[in-house]
Amino acid sequence: MPDSAGCSLAEITGKPLLPVLIIVSKYRRFGFMNSRNHAGISLVEILVVLVLVIVLISLMRPSIGNGLSKGGMTQTLSNMKQLHLATQQMALDGVTTGDTNLGWPGDTGGTFYNWMTPLLGGGYLTTNDVYKLLSAPGIIVGPKTPLTATNTALLIYAVSTNLPGSAVFLSTANFTNNSTGGIFNPSAKPYGKKGFAVFRQGGDGAILQPRHAGQTNVIGSFAPLCR
Numbered sequence: 001m002p003d004s005a006g007c008s009l010a011e012i013t014g015k016p017l018l019p020v021l022i023i024v025s026k027y028r029r030f031g032f033m034n035s036r037n038h039a040g041i042s043l044v045e046i047l048v049v050l051v052l053v054i055v056l057i058s059l060m061r062p063s064i065g066n067g068l069s070k071g072g073m074t075q076t077l078s079n080m081k082q083l084h085l086a087t088q089q090m091a092l093d094g095v096t097t098g099d100t101n102l103g104w105p106g107d108t109g110g111t112f113y114n115w116m117t118p119l120l121g122g123g124y125l126t127t128n129d130v131y132k133l134l135s136a137p138g139i140i141v142g143p144k145t146p147l148t149a150t151n152t153a154l155l156i157y158a159v160s161t162n163l164p165g166s167a168v169f170l171s172t173a174n175f176t177n178n179s180t181g182g183i184f185n186p187s188a189k190p191y192g193k194k195g196f197a198v199f200r201q202g203g204d205g206a207i208l209q210p211r212h213a214g215q216t217n218v219i220g221s222f223a224p225l226c227r
Contacts, residue, residue, distance in 0.1 A: 079132070090122060138153075168199070175213065195207060
């Protein structure tokens with residue numbers, strides 16, 4: 001990324017500044033912004049500055065919004081990683097101890113309850129950890145929210161030890177994976193039409209665009225949703 005000090009404002013905002021330059025040129029031509037003609041700042045100059053600020057804000061707003069959405073999805077992907085690590089450790093402990101209550105969701109009955117209960121009871125995550133990791137913009141999980149499969153910002157899939165690492169373990173709630181590459185819902189929270197994120201059982205995840213829905217080679221293989 002080039003240093004912003006060496007870039008034009010048009011390059012930073014991604015928008016043409018011709019309207020702004022025309023306004024400035026116009027007022028300079030008529031002497032409104034010539035300090036030699038005025039002892040102080042005139043009302044017209046103040047209005048011109050305000051117009052310029054408003055124009056610049058309107059030009060930059062889409063870029064700022066997209067940046068915030070991308071930052072939110074990056075944080076969500078990090079949350080997915082933490083959930084994956086906790087579940088992976090629980091599954092390894094289940095193999096070591098022979099405790100059949102510890103494992104991937106598909107190995108312990110395929111329900112949200114059977115997955116979440118040992119995560120909390122075994123100390124792999126705290127309740128506050130779970131609230132934070134299952135939240136995203138527009139969907140906040142907390143003490144007043146029933147902790148169920150349908151009340152979180154993430155969907156959990158019943159992956160198991162006999163599935164390939166490409167099987168989708170988690171996705172944001174605006175995308176539902178299926179055997180044909182999933183369904184994207186542009187009106188659903190947390191990220192609407194901005195995109196969605198998935199995380200696979202093998203330990204890798206991705207932030208994807210709406211056009212990727214239906215592409216199994218990009219998204220990953222299918223496991224049923226936890227009930």
